Amino acid sequence: MRKRILIISLVFAFANMLFAQQGNQVNKNFMLVIHGGAGNITKENINDSLEKVYEKKLAEVLEKGYEVLANGGTSIDAVEACIRMMEDSPLFNAGKGAVYTAEGKIELDASIMDGKTLKAGAVASLTHVKNPISLARKVMENSPHVMLIGEGAEFFAKNQNIELVDTSYFFTKKRWDDYLKMKNKIEEKNKGETPEKHGTVGVLALDMYGNLAAGTSTGGMLFKSYGRVGDTPVIGAGTYANNNTCAVSCTGHGEFFIRNVVAYDVSALMEYKKMNVSDAANEVVNVKLKSQGGEGGLIALDKNGNFAMPFNSNGMFRGYIKANKEMKVLIFR
Numbered sequence: 001m002r003k004r005i006l007i008i009s010l011v012f013a014f015a016n017m018l019f020a021q022q023g024n025q026v027n028k029n030f031m032l033v034i035h036g037g038a039g040n041i042t043k044e045n046i047n048d049s050l051e052k053v054y055e056k057k058l059a060e061v062l063e064k065g066y067e068v069l070a071n072g073g074t075s076i077d078a079v080e081a082c083i084r085m086m087e088d089s090p091l092f093n094a095g096k097g098a099v100y101t102a103e104g105k106i107e108l109d110a111s112i113m114d115g116k117t118l119k120a121g122a123v124a125s126l127t128h129v130k131n132p133i134s135l136a137r138k139v140m141e142n143s144p145h146v147m148l149i150g151e152g153a154e155f156f157a158k159n160q161n162i163e164l165v166d167t168s169y170f171f172t173k174k175r176w177d178d179y180l181k182m183k184n185k186i187e188e189k190n191k192g193e194t195p196e197k198h199g200t201v202g203v204l205a206l207d208m209y210g211n212l213a214a215g216t217s218t219g220g221m222l223f224k225s226y227g228r229v230g231d232t233p234v235i236g237a238g239t240y241a242n243n244n245t246c247a248v249s250c251t252g253h254g255e256f257f258i259r260n261v262v263a264y265d266v267s268a269l270m271e272y273k274k275m276n277v278s279d280a281a282n283e284v285v286n287v288k289l290k291s292q293g294g295e296g297g298l299i300a301l302d303k304n305g306n307f308a309m310p311f312n313s314n315g316m317f318r319g320y321i322k323a324n325k326e327m328k329v330l331i332f333r
């Protein structure tokens with residue numbers, strides 16, 4: 001069986017390479033940009049050893065994305081593969097390690113968008129799907145819809161061979177402690193510090209064929225109401241990709257990102273005002289959102305491999321890798 005999988009993978013990689021070589025549009029500047037959430041991420045909150053753990057994980061994710069893209073995988077393949085890794089890691093607020101709702105439950109959201117076709121898939125309020133990003137991709141590719149939620153989404157997941165898990169799978173001690181701290185704070189038993197409320201993961205890829213893709217996955221905001229959905233699965237708010245402009249993935253206080261249609265706003269500034277990707281991304285994060293008190297950040301990548309990673313919070317887990325293997329991982333300001 002293993003041998004068969006290996007042979008199929010090799011044939012697939014070879015076919016992809018052949019396709020890349022034959023097409024005139026082979027783009028040697030493939031590129032990947034990731035984030036692991038923005039928030040009150042400071043040297044005081046993250047000790048040296050934890051900082052190293054995050055750096056190592058972010059680097060592994062970048063290397064995985066590089067491998068997919070260098071072997072001729074599409075931008076959508078790279079986005080899905082990288083986000084799955086981050087969903088499987090307890091370090092990030094997505095998949096395992098997601099924050100708890102006010103009732104002490106897990107509700108997961110994710111979305112993915114293809115910049116070439118403008119097709120998109122999104123899922124929200126999932127409670128049993130191990131990798132929400134893969135279900136979002138199935139919605140995009142195997143359904144006539146863009147967004148499925150809750151029980152309907154999980155029903156669809158069953159028919160798509162998506163892995164479902166018991167809710168206990170998502171448990172992490174850190175997030176449960178944060179939940180209890182927040183509960184006590186609200187009930188006025190804890191006058192101390194407010195725990196970190198959010199986080200999210202996002203990946204953007206530009207593949208050899210010149211196509212952009214974006215994906216985002218989250219557990220949402222700590223202590224959110226039952227049924228609350230943030231910006232992450234809202235196409236145009238938390239995620240957007242268009243080969244003519246850019247790919248964007250956001251993280252932060254979701255309500256502000258929905259009201260400002262943030263991801264699409266970056267693209268619109270590029271399309272209509274002819275701004276470059278850095279100016280457009282900065283305008284939205286550091287001018288518009290900041291003036292409203294909308295905390296967070298985003299990553300944005302254009303079809304030429306230009307990118308921006310602005311945030312108006314204390315920190316944002318982020319990084320990039322280029323085709324020439326130049327790689328950088330950053331956490332603090």
Ligand code: ASP
Binds near residue numbers: 221229251255
């Ligand atoms: N934007 C996410 C939400 O509001 C949370 C985050 O990115 O931290 O659900």
